[in-house]
Amino acid sequence: MGKLDYAERQEDRKERLEGAADRARSDAERAFASSDRIADAIPLGQPILVGHHSEGHHRRDIARMRNGTSRAMERLRDAAEYERRAAAIGKGGISSDDPEAIAKLTTQVETLDGLQERMKSANKLVKKGDRAGLLEMGFVPARVEQLFQKDFMGNLGFAPYAITNNGANIRRIRERIVQLEAAAKRTPMETIIGAGWTLSEDVDDNRILIEFNTKPAAEIREALKRGGFKWSPTRGAHIRMTSNGAIYQAKSILGIPL
Numbered sequence: 001m002g003k004l005d006y007a008e009r010q011e012d013r014k015e016r017l018e019g020a021a022d023r024a025r026s027d028a029e030r031a032f033a034s035s036d037r038i039a040d041a042i043p044l045g046q047p048i049l050v051g052h053h054s055e056g057h058h059r060r061d062i063a064r065m066r067n068g069t070s071r072a073m074e075r076l077r078d079a080a081e082y083e084r085r086a087a088a089i090g091k092g093g094i095s096s097d098d099p100e101a102i103a104k105l106t107t108q109v110e111t112l113d114g115l116q117e118r119m120k121s122a123n124k125l126v127k128k129g130d131r132a133g134l135l136e137m138g139f140v141p142a143r144v145e146q147l148f149q150k151d152f153m154g155n156l157g158f159a160p161y162a163i164t165n166n167g168a169n170i171r172r173i174r175e176r177i178v179q180l181e182a183a184a185k186r187t188p189m190e191t192i193i194g195a196g197w198t199l200s201e202d203v204d205d206n207r208i209l210i211e212f213n214t215k216p217a218a219e220i221r222e223a224l225k226r227g228g229f230k231w232s233p234t235r236g237a238h239i240r241m242t243s244n245g246a247i248y249q250a251k252s253i254l255g256i257p258l
Helices: 004-041 054-086 101-128 131-137 141-147 160-185 218-226 244-256
Strands: 195-202 207-212 230-232 237-241
Touching: 004 054, 054 141, 101 131, 101 160, 131 141, 195 244, 207 244, 218 244, 237 244
Parallel strands: none
Antiparallel strands: 195 207, 207 237, 230 237
């Protein structure tokens, strides 16, 4: 098989990342299932019987349940990161190149907003000791009992860092929506032709292109690399996704007045 061209290599990388995301989600599902099996074996509402012969086993089961849940959450975070990296390649997922990116990101924010409110509401009920209220929210009995078990930092319910991290993700995605909306209104850059090079913007492909008449000097190639530009054999140009930063870097490298 001949050497893969740029687009094929990117597609191959995207498929590998999506495969890794699928495996991570499968790991998370198995960890959740294992935790649930342990929970199902504990009678609903059964407290730890201090001094009873079952105390040690009960405490180990709780620790295994919490570790399993932590493992599941970790693998879900891994899956999300793999999916983010796959989407950044530009083919599928919520990429800036996707014409529906703003709509998809808006849906993502709405989902995370719902999760934020769910965690906060659950914590209020935990603070009140309201198990019935948690059941009404849709939590299964085993999960309700988990929420009343302290984690390694002594927290009951959803840990403060989980709520903080989710809030940070919401803010990050909202900022990205604002950036995409601003980019959609931006006037495309005019093509600039210099001594041995052409700087242009491909609006349809959402890319800034720098084309050289001959192979640029080593120091220019290094500057392009530092500036985030990559060589595209299919385009015969050094390219980078369109942004104000990309235009700034391109002009700086080519010595165009800013």
